[in-house]
Amino acid sequence: GQQVMQIPQYQHVQEGEDFTTYCNSSTTLSNIQWYKQRPGGHPVFLIQLVKSGEVKKQKRLTFQFGEAKKNSSLHITATQTTDVGTYFCAGPNEKLTFGTGTRLTIIP
Amino acid sequence: NAGVTQTPKFQVLKTGQSMTLQCAQDMNHEYMSWYRQDPGMGLRLIHYSVGAGITDQGEVPNGYNVSRSTTEDFPLRLLSAAPSQTSVYFCASSYFGLTYEQYFGPGTRLTVT
Numbered sequence: 348g349q350q351v352m353q354i355p356q357y358q359h360v361q362e363g364e365d366f367t368t369y370c371n372s373s374t375t376l377s378n379i380q381w382y383k384q385r386p387g388g389h390p391v392f393l394i395q396l397v398k399s400g401e402v403k404k405q406k407r408l409t410f411q412f413g414e415a416k417k418n419s420s421l422h423i424t425a426t427q428t429t430d431v432g433t434y435f436c437a438g439p440n441e442k443l444t445f446g447t448g449t450r451l452t453i454i455p
Numbered sequence: 456n457a458g459v460t461q462t463p464k465f466q467v468l469k470t471g472q473s474m475t476l477q478c479a480q481d482m483n484h485e486y487m488s489w490y491r492q493d494p495g496m497g498l499r500l501i502h503y504s505v506g507a508g509i510t511d512q513g514e515v516p517n518g519y520n521v522s523r524s525t526t527e528d529f530p531l532r533l534l535s536a537a538p539s540q541t542s543v544y545f546c547a548s549s550y551f552g553l554t555y556e557q558y559f560g561p562g563t564r565l566t567v568t
Contacts, residue, residue, distance in 0.1 A: 445497030
């Protein structure tokens with residue numbers, strides 16, 4: 348079956364440093380979504396990418412979808428304490444296969 | 456709108472007991488699903504439904520039953536609880552549109568002893 352891996356599994360950064368998580372699928376995805384889960388909370392939708400090579404930005408967050416539509420990345424510029432949580436990629440469509448997640452912790 | 460609600464928030468069961476996790480949404484979403492989340496792992500799909508009266512299996516359906524008699528409700532039944540079913544369970548819903556954004560409930564933390 349489809350597998351979605353994310354690296355790194357954990358990332359500890361100083362506040363103000365950048366952060367990147369990478370997502371790789373074993374199969375081509377028609378679209379990919381990103382979710383954020385705060386500690387003790389539930390996943391919250393961030394964005395959906397559909398087109399090959401697509402880049403979308405949300406304030407300090409930059410999302411990319413690979414040319415082959417098998418990989419994606421999320422980059423956060425100048426992390427803040429509010430960015431703490433686990434970031435998941437997932438896809439495709441509504442019957443989601445979730446990645447393993449990257450847990451981000453911030454050192455103030 | 457309350458969004459997606461789940462009850463109970465916490466539950467402890469003994470091995471062999473049965474119970475039903477409740478999920479309801481007030482957004483008139485056609486699609487609903489159940490996921491389980493285990494430590495250090497992503498969410499895994501248990502069952503899903505594309506509309507009232509229609510359900511199907513996800514990645515890890517064994518030991519769970521679902522039904523969808525109304526658009527709003529999608530309960531998950533554990534038939535005979537096992538320690539391997541200790542997990543956090545999330546219900547999610549979405550409408551069929553341009554995006555596949557899933558709206559998640561707050562989760563039920565289940566412990567089976």
